[in-house]
Amino acid sequence: MLNEEVHVNEVLKKYPSATREDLLDILHDIQESDPHHYLSDAALSDVAAHLGMDLADIKGTASFYSMFSFSPRGKHVIRICDSPPCQLLGATTILQKLIDVLGIAVGETTSDGLFTLETASCLGVCGVAPAMMIDQETYGNLTPTRIAEIIEQIRREDEAS
Amino acid sequence: MKEILIRIDGKEVAAPAGSTILEVAQQQGIPIPTLCHLDGLSDIGGCRMCIVDVDGKIVTSCTTKIAAGMEVITNNDRLAELRRLNLELIFAERNHVCSMCVSNNHCELQDLACDLGMQNVEVPYAYPRLSLDATHPKFIIDHNRCILCGRCVRVCAEIEGAHVWGIAGRGSEARVITELGVDWGDAEKCTDCGKCVEVCPTGAIVEKGKATAEMVKHPELVTTLKERREND
Ligand code: SF4
Numbered sequence: 471m472l473n474e475e476v477h478v479n480e481v482l483k484k485y486p487s488a489t490r491e492d493l494l495d496i497l498h499d500i501q502e503s504d505p506h507h508y509l510s511d512a513a514l515s516d517v518a519a520h521l522g523m524d525l526a527d528i529k530g531t532a533s534f535y536s537m538f539s540f541s542p543r544g545k546h547v548i549r550i551c552d553s554p555p556c557q558l559l560g561a562t563t564i565l566q567k568l569i570d571v572l573g574i575a576v577g578e579t580t581s582d583g584l585f586t587l588e589t590a591s592c593l594g595v596c597g598v599a600p601a602m603m604i605d606q607e608t609y610g611n612l613t614p615t616r617i618a619e620i621i622e623q624i625r626r627e628d629e630a631s
Numbered sequence: 632m633k634e635i636l637i638r639i640d641g642k643e644v645a646a647p648a649g650s651t652i653l654e655v656a657q658q659q660g661i662p663i664p665t666l667c668h669l670d671g672l673s674d675i676g677g678c679r680m681c682i683v684d685v686d687g688k689i690v691t692s693c694t695t696k697i698a699a700g701m702e703v704i705t706n707n708d709r710l711a712e713l714r715r716l717n718l719e720l721i722f723a724e725r726n727h728v729c730s731m732c733v734s735n736n737h738c739e740l741q742d743l744a745c746d747l748g749m750q751n752v753e754v755p756y757a758y759p760r761l762s763l764d765a766t767h768p769k770f771i772i773d774h775n776r777c778i779l780c781g782r783c784v785r786v787c788a789e790i791e792g793a794h795v796w797g798i799a800g801r802g803s804e805a806r807v808i809t810e811l812g813v814d815w816g817d818a819e820k821c822t823d824c825g826k827c828v829e830v831c832p833t834g835a836i837v838e839k840g841k842a843t844a845e846m847v848k849h850p851e852l853v854t855t856l857k858e859r860r861e862n863d
Pocket residue numbers: 786787791793794795796820821822823824825826827828
C-alpha cells in the first residue's frame with residue numbers, strides 16, 4: 471500500500487494549515503486521486519491525524535455523503551440517475567441495459583476492474599433525462615443503443631492507452 | 632446575570648438570559664419528557680421528545696433559549712399526541728421487544744412509553760436485521776436497541792475525552808460506530824471507563840454478565856462529575 475500513502479500525502483501537502491472545515495475538499499481530492507476511487511481506512515486515519523480530528527468523527531461525516539465510497543471501486547464509476555424525472559423517461563430500461571452490457575448488478579465492479587455501477591439521485595440535468603455520469607462527465611438523452619456505444623468506446627480507449 | 636421574563640404554562644417566570652426552556656421548566660418543577668438530553672452533556676435536539684409549544688410553534692425545549700415575553704406551553708393534547716407518535720416511531724425503527732431485553736424495567740425508553748400512555752405501536756415495526764458487537768472485554772453494543780440519541784458519543788468525547796464513538800451513515804442506515812467502525816474491542820482509544828454504559832438510556836450498551844435485574848444504569852453519575860469539575 472506504499473502507493474496509497476504517496477497519493478494521500480500528496481493531497482495533504484496541498485492543505486498545509488487545514489482545519490476541519492477543509493475535510494470534505496480533502497476527502498474528495500483523495501478519493502479522486504486514488505486509483506480505486508475510494509477512501510481507505512489508512513487514508514481516513516492520515517486525514518484525522520492531519521486535521522487533529524477523531525476517527526469516528528471523520529467516518530461519521532464522510533459516511534453521511536453518498537459520494538464517498540469506503541471500498542475499492544473500478545477505474546470508471548458510472549452513476550445513473552434514479553430520481554422521478556429520469557424514471558419517467560425510461561431510466562429503468564437504461565439501468566437494465568447497463569446491467570446487461572456490464573454483466574454486473576448495482577454496487578458491483580466488473581471483473582476487469584474497469585467499471586463500477588452505482589445509482590444516484592438527481593444529477594441536476596433533468597432537461598436531458600434520462601441521464602448518467604461516468605466519472606466527471608455527464609451523458610444525457612440516453613437510449614439503450616447509446617449505452618452500448620458509450621461503454622464500448624470507453625473500453626476501446628482503455629485498451630489503446 | 633440578566634433575567635428575562637417568560638410565561639410558562641400560564642405562569643410568569645423570571646430566568647437568567649441564555650437558559651433553555653427545558654432548564655426553566657425543570658427549575659419550576661414542570662416535567663418535560665426527554666431522551667437525548669442529559670444534564671452535564673451538550674444538547675443536540677436529536678430525539679424530539681422534549682417538544683413544547685412556543686407562541687404556536689413546536690420547538691425542542693432542550694435547544695431553544697428563552698426570549699423575553701415568550702409564551703410556552705409544555706403540555707396539551709397536540710403535544711401529547713406528537714410525542715406519542717414520535718415515541719412509536721422510535722420503537723418501530725429498531726427491535727425493541729422489552730420482555731427479551733436485558734434492560735427490561737430499567738429503561739428510559741420503556742419508562743417514557745409508560746409515562747406517555749403509549750399502549751401499543753401503531754406504525755409497523757421495521758424489524759431491521761442488526762448486529763451485536765461483544766468484542767469489548769466488559770461491554771456489549773446491541774444495535775437492535777439503539778435509539779441514536781448520541782449520549783454515548785457525547786459522554787465519551789465531552790466527559791471522558793476519549794472520542795471513541797460516532798454516528799455513521801444517515802437515515803435508517805445510521806449506526807453508532809467506534810472509531811472508523813472497527814469492532815469495539817479493537818478501538819484503541821477506549822479506556823474501558825464504562826461511562827457510555829451508564830448514560831445509554833436503553834439496552835443498547837450494557838455490561839457483560841449482568842442479569843436483567845442488575846442492569847441498572849446511573850446516568851446521574853455524569854451530571855455529578857460535570858458539576859464537580861465545574862466547581863473545581
Ligand atoms: S468505555 Fe469509556 S472510553 Fe470506552 S467507549 Fe465507553 S465512554 Fe468511551
